Amino acid sequence: MRIAVIGVGLIGGSIALAARSRLGASVAGFDSDPQALAQAIERGVVDTRCENVEQAVADAEAVFVATPVGVLPEAVAAVLKAAPDSAVVTDVGSTKRTIVAQQDDPRFVGGHPLAGAETAGVRYARADLFAGATWYLTPTAITSGVLYERLYRLLHSLGARPAAIEPDVHDAILASVSHLPHVLANVLVSQAASQLAAGGQRLPAAGPSFRDATRVAGAPSTIWTDIYVSNSDALITAIDDTVIGLQRTRAALAKADRAWIQDWNEQAAADRRRLLEADLAGAELFELRASVPNRPGVIAQLALELGRAGVNIADMALYPAPDMSEGVVALWISGSDAAARAQQLVDGLGFPVARA
């Protein structure tokens, strides 16, 4: 398989390494920063050093645009202009509404792997970065089903768990589970630091709860300023919710309302357990086979319908009919209940479906 990676930092470099070691793919790389590109060659991250985007994507079957969020629009546009008709093009940006709204090309599928680190740069790239990680994909009604399936299977081969999601839902969830925790970490450290200064330089011994809560404080500005700005409305909503939550707690504290505080605390314990359990899949796999017409958007419709219901597609495959008028989609679903639910949902979309 021939893959192109535009932007060979931590994520792009890790995609390249994973594609080469897990798939035996040949990887062409380009980066607007010559030093980063030189480092990627030196470390053997990519096979071919390209002089520009056009050269990198010339004969690619899949293109990953892994630049910072701020320059994604022009990078994706340049790639779509130069890439073959048969190539699938995706990005890895942490917010999805803007970039997806700007595209009207059936070859483009927005993407976002939930992997990464506090570190940046190709020297931290590694082939197993995506092992077990959720990799969000945002297919739309115009997305080519064939190309979506290729990307899905490719990500699956890289060890990731691809999951379809609408761009606005993605951005709202990420605001809550990633961007907001980063904001709170920043606010917490600033607060502790100014208390320290006001207290005549007394040194507090920060306990483990503080250390964990602020681990992501001051994450790299080159990446995070873009993320904050590009998702500012969803993040503002999340911040407003947090302020409401804090004010409720404040009111209970002011009244020394022990019963409320205890309920609230125990609800939090239950919520966290539930959230983290949900994060771990790992059950028996069931295969469904659905017959679908071969028109743009069908695969996206299926994937999003199941995604909305919280049904995780562990794997998928597309088998087109010889005349390409229709096809069979095989879906592997984790867990018997989820498989039954998936069957119901696919049936509800009007596609004949059966357990294989």
Added chain:
Amino acid sequence: MRIAVIGVGLIGGSIALAARSRLGASVAGFDSDPQALAQAIERGVVDTRCENVEQAVADAEAVFVATPVGVLPEAVAAVLKAAPDSAVVTDVGSTKRTIVAQQDDPRFVGGHPLAGAETAGVRYARADLFAGATWYLTPTAITSGVLYERLYRLLHSLGARPAAIEPDVHDAILASVSHLPHVLANVLVSQAASQLAAGGQRLPAAGPSFRDATRVAGAPSTIWTDIYVSNSDALITAIDDTVIGLQRTRAALAKADRAWIQDWNEQAAADRRRLLEADLAGAELFELRASVPNRPGVIAQLALELGRAGVNIADMALYPAPDMSEGVVALWISGSDAAARAQQLVDGLGFPVARA
């Protein structure tokens, strides 16, 4: 040395174990919960099982009152009434103003070890719980110097780092670095859980930043309801500061003020570095983050490699990946040269490592 422990839970039990193993002390124990006391005896945590407070403290040189914060006042009063004139009496409560204000006895010194866990109960007690931990002490103008010194040296012998502090400063600092992070963790999980419910049960794949930020959500209510209520005014001040901080960030986001966001983010990075450095008296602290596979012996290998080279690990934390296939080890190393050497050594073992 003869020590009495009133309340043999996680903290009281660990004090008993440490005093016996490190000092060869004889430890008398009492707990108002007969089951907890029986368990402490069964596990060999205390030497002498006492029927009441009076019996436990009768010939003690030092008494630790390790009951929940809510019943501390009466427990300390009972101990002071029964203890010899020559005994030092201390508590381990997480807030200090109330209990200290209630005492006018030269034998009493308020105390608070910054140690503990999400777990509670004597079965998690261990002799090394306080190794390297800050142990705040709140001597007042009426505290006996001799008894204070005895307590200080005793705590030092248990492996802790005792530090004197005023009760109000203690409570304000703890509100910021412990109680507030607990409140924020609760608010974060509630918010994510209700978003989940509103979004038709879609399961978000919670990233590592969310997991770390919410690690302490829903800490044991039996302990934490008391802590929240007893420090409610300092905690309310901390919450109000957080709301102000959030609103400032919100305003910058609403204006897409990139310069402000970048300054704020970089200030947070600098503040966190400074706060964690301050945590270790003396040399500057550097944080390294290494990615390691999750297999037995890896942590030992890391620790031994650094140990052999004479590099001291001031602190460490392990953050496993969701699927447990790998993890990130954070290592705090004291001193720039030692940190550089450590980075080299970890790199030499084949683990990707970076300065955080």
